[in-house]
Amino acid sequence: MGKRIVEKSIKKMDSPEQGNRIEWDSEIPGFGVRVTAGGVTSFILDYRIFGRQRRYTIGRYPEMKVAEARAEAGELRARIRDGHDPMEERNKSRLEATLGDLAAEYLERYAIPNKRATSLRNDRQMIDNIIRPRLGKLRLKAVGKRDIEALHLSLNGRPYAANRLLALLSKMFNLAIEWKLTADNPARGIRRFQEEKRERWLTTKEIQQFREALDSYPDQNAANALRLLLLTGSREGEVLKAEWGQFDFQVGVWTKPSHNTKQKRVEHIPLSGPALKLLKTMMPEDAVGPLFPGANGGARVSLRRPWVQACKACGLVVAETLKGKRGTITRYHPTVRIHDLRHSYASHLVSNGVSLQIVGKLLGHTQASTTMRYAHLQNETLRAATNRFGEIYTEAKVLSSGT
Secondary structure (H helix, E strand, O other): OOOOOOHHHHHOOOOOOOOEEEEEOOOOOOEEEEEEOOOOEEEEEEEEEOOEEEEEEEEEEOOOOHHHHHHHHHHHHHHHHOOOOHHHHHHHHHHHOEHHHHHHHHHHHHHHHHOOHHHHHHHHHHHHHHHHHHHOOOEHHHOOHHHHHHHHHOOOOOHHHHHHHHHHHHHHHHHHHHOOOOOOOOOOOOOOOOOOOOOOOOOHHHHHHHHHHHHOOOOHHHHHHHHHHHHHOOOHHHHHOOEHHHEEOOOOEEEEOHHHOOOOOOEEEEOOHHHHHHHHHHOOOOOOOEOOEOOOOOEOOOOHHHHHHHHHHHOOEEEEEEEEOOEEEEEEEEOOOOOHHHHHHHHHHHHOOOOHHHHHHHHOOOOHHHHHHHHHHHHHHHHHHHHHHHHHHHHHHHHHHHO
């Protein structure tokens, strides 16, 4: 006999080594929670109809809350008693899927298994904040090129975001064609906005303002993660997945395991004095597990909110006023990305005479061409050096003429 399913019991469920684990509810027959070996948690309903045993997936946790899943399970059982087969009806409705349905299937079948955490988070944000509210209820066959063009045009003030949205929609429709959900891709052929090359990094003054914003930020766990990003030039995922066992404080080196790096190879990164000082002030007594634990006991998965708040405190945002159901709301969009902390680290090193080869090694670049984006800064440093000799030459001429 199972127990009543509540949030607390779901959080205590561990993933099995293989297959899946199910806990059944004590109140609603057939209602349960399933956890797969991959860590995916879903609400399910087992039922029997017309001599067939069926298992219906109600929704995924935590996107769907327990109360919502329980209510839907009750409604489904009532429909089953009236002779309806939810599984059969869902299969038929897939022939007339909405864009919202496609978005859910895209995340489940493609994005979650294949994309990195940061890219997955960006896709979720575009789907939840733009695609679903604007076009989610439209049937795939009803979504036309004009709908996609209008959505793209509505973001003309943010060309980079608009083009990423268009690319996401195009990918979703290509997969929908592959999955036999539709026959056309209305996002194909739409002209993208011209994007200015993104070569943004923080000035010395902005770094000071950024440090002051972090000093006053309430969540110092998140603030320390942003500090470490700037001090090491690392990627967001590398910092958030970092564990204490990766750091050798005697030699001052951070060993990034291959499964945490973009290039899928082990990297040994020397740490500066301020970086080591930061880590030592953060280090707990046991010094095990993630540097930046999240609410669920694992590692923190996002710095999005702290980043927006820190940029807002620095004045590195643009405001967008939107009309919602509850009135006018203001959203703040940073004018720099978290990834620009990495550019700031590299740009200041090159500007101060550090060679491209050394900077490339610090950033974990495998191709010299990747680091060449900073070559113009090196040229400026070299020009300043040769100009200094020009000054010496001029001074020598003046002295010579005066003797």
